[in-house]
Amino acid sequence: MARSSSLSGFLELLPSERIVELHVLDTLREVFERHGFASIESRAVETVDTLLQKGEVDKEVYAVSRIHDDAGSSSEAKMALHFDLTVPFARYVVENAGHLAFPFRRYQIQKVWRGERPQEGRYREFTQADIDIVGDGALPFRCDVEIAVVMARALEALQIGDFTLRVNNRKLAEGFYRAIGLTDAAAVLRAVDKLEKIGEAGVVAELTAKAGATEQQAQKALALAGIRTDDSSFAEQVRDLAEGAEDTELMEQGLAELAEVIDELRARVPGRAVADLSIARGLDYYTGTVIETVLSGHEQLGSICSGGRYESLASKGKRTFPGVGLSIGVTRLVSRLIGAELLTASRSVPTAVYVALRSDDQWGAAQDIADALRARGISAEVALSAEKFGKQIKYADRRGIPFVWFTDEEGRHEVKDIRSGEQAPADPQTWTPPAEDLTPTITRNV
Template sequence: MARTSLSGFPEWLPEGRIVEQYVLDHLRRVFELHGFAGIETRAVETLEQLEAKGETSKEIYVLERLQALKAAENGERVSSRERRMGLHFDLTVPFARYVVENANELDFPFKRYQIQKVWRGERPQEGRFREFTQADIDIVGLGELPFHFEVEAPLIMGQALSSLPIPPVRMMVNNRKIVQGVCESLGVTDIEAALRGLDKLDKIGPEGVREELVKVGITSEQTDVLLRMASITGEDPQSVRQQVNELCLSNDLLDEGLTQLCELLEIAGQRLPGVIEANLKIARGLDYYTGSVYETVVVGHEDLGSICSGGRYDSLAKDGKRVYPGVGMSVGVSRLVSRMLSAPMVRATRRVPTVVLVAVNDETDRFRSDAIASGLRERGISADVAPQAAKFGKQIKYADKRGIPFVWFPGNDGEPDTVKDIRTGEQSAADIEQWEPQPCDLHPRVLPVN
């Protein structure tokens, strides 16, 4: 990543941009293979809309017109007719608004993916930015959404992330119905406070959570059980069920959540073994989640935090008459790419898309090189022309520095053109109508670092 005077706004060097574009193209391809349609929403929402979905006011960048700001500074009266707006801090809130506004034109269940920039006014640190790219998938129903979509979403995202050239990922899943059912069985009335506290386990530890829960009126005995519940993990559904049953608690909501969680684990074990596990400390602090919740880490890079999270929601999108329940997951693409580059996990095979650099014999003959490059481009082969008619050694060095694999030499005095693979030194006659590079050389590749 290039150094920038504004922290929290990543700007990748060309190699980094190739890696980012590879990740985005890969995610898009997997999402589309599973029937998700791509959409894009506006960058701004009303503050009323942004603030309605949780305590996020400290994260929102408020949008103000420069003219209005200058007028206010000069003591002039500013019209309040315009609704105040802010840059969106995630893609879920704008998507909920999009669904409500376009419900009559959408087909339900509606499966969408969305890849866009978002903005948050938080303190920049490794993996956390003020401007970053997210890639979301959501499945939304009209009035109802069957549970099997809560299984489908993490399987799709698990497949997408597991097939990237990064270390293995571990997706941790829970069901908010279990947490809520345990709270109700214990007599804990402030369930949201319990959820927020448990969501901080990794940050402040069990004793820190205990202190927070006691402050909001949850007794020490109730906290003991909640922390025992939060320690339950495992891939085997029978083992998870047994551990929950050992809490000696039961009600309809708890039983329903446990049944759903075990079903998810069973199917995941068959279709995506070794990726998804139950972890009952996963609570997701946002209050609109109502069922399955998910968080994902890269094995060996847990310090980066979750690179992908989400869950089931039932009333995030509603218009007074109809409710649009959904399940969604979001990948922090910029967070992931930043670690892929800094670790490093991967490398790009070249800095530019160019496959062939066409050499220039003499400046008076540059038109021939331009024509050769044009002919290659017409056949879908990325080509560039040397900037100067320097010695061939310098032109080769120019290509090598950028990772361009081939240099094309126009023939002189009726001699055939030749192409040199500068990686191997092999050089052979070539014709612009027939020459083809190997498929693996057509585009820059992203390879794991051994």
């Protein structure tokens, strides 16, 4: 089972657990690349000004400095570890715009650091897997649709059980709030975003205290957040709730965009998405589509994948780079998959064959056998000393290695399946283990 290290908030994995994590990362990478997303890696360190420009909580940012601070370093920009991959990506796009072809489709899998209180599913160091599509000056809305479909397919490919993409649209929400007379849409969104944490009464209290809402307006905002459908029927419910309002242009634009996303998800990944008008997302840079994702039966874990549309996160002078992206909290997801034994590895090492030693002077010959197997893609390792065969077999068993190779005094070869006890003649130039034993396999218990 996954465990935290001696420093709280930092996850360390045993070899078999790491195999599960690598399976998740490889699966995501394969799906992203199949849909035309190119991999990038950005630096781990950004200037503090870059990280905080979008209103992030500075208490969560880890500052970076040299242990020995030279007097001249005070003039340098203050640096910090990135807390997500979206803000650094915006900087990356601006600085490399001349080398990129737009719309630019990128995926990025890296560690990030966030100084929040460690708890289940929340770590101070964790891996994220992001996909984004960014345009130069404009970005077609259909990119919102595509990004949602790609991420749903990636999660399906993991075969981790049922999950639900909860989709909303900021234009819909803001347009509705303005239509009923709530002018501070950002304050309303921040309050609604806390609905699952503080409950309806808490949201009403915050709306009246911080957004200037009347009781009636607060109740309508709650009613909007309560709408949830698996098709585009949410639109009429919203219109009924806004009946009598005059300026609904922005709301109608959001309704149309959300309906397009939901309809396409229903067609391409049926049963994986709902229109959930309680989803707000706390970050201010989102401007349209917003998405959160829950794993069925593990809702207490929170969102395992989230993101949305942003129009002006990246800009250079009058030039803007609108985009849409989603991010999977890989460490959050993997820790639950391992802890609940939803995914398990068949063994803890890649080795398929352990080449035993009959005598220490045969070590070179044993390496020749191992190299012959390796040349054909079979992972092999050689015993380091010629202990009794029983001890060598026990060592291979403890390591989870399925096969042990023996060579007798006449140079004849045999391979033993130590799980079944079956032993048969073998040729290092032609022998191959069964396909399921060639590499560690992942068992799904969902």
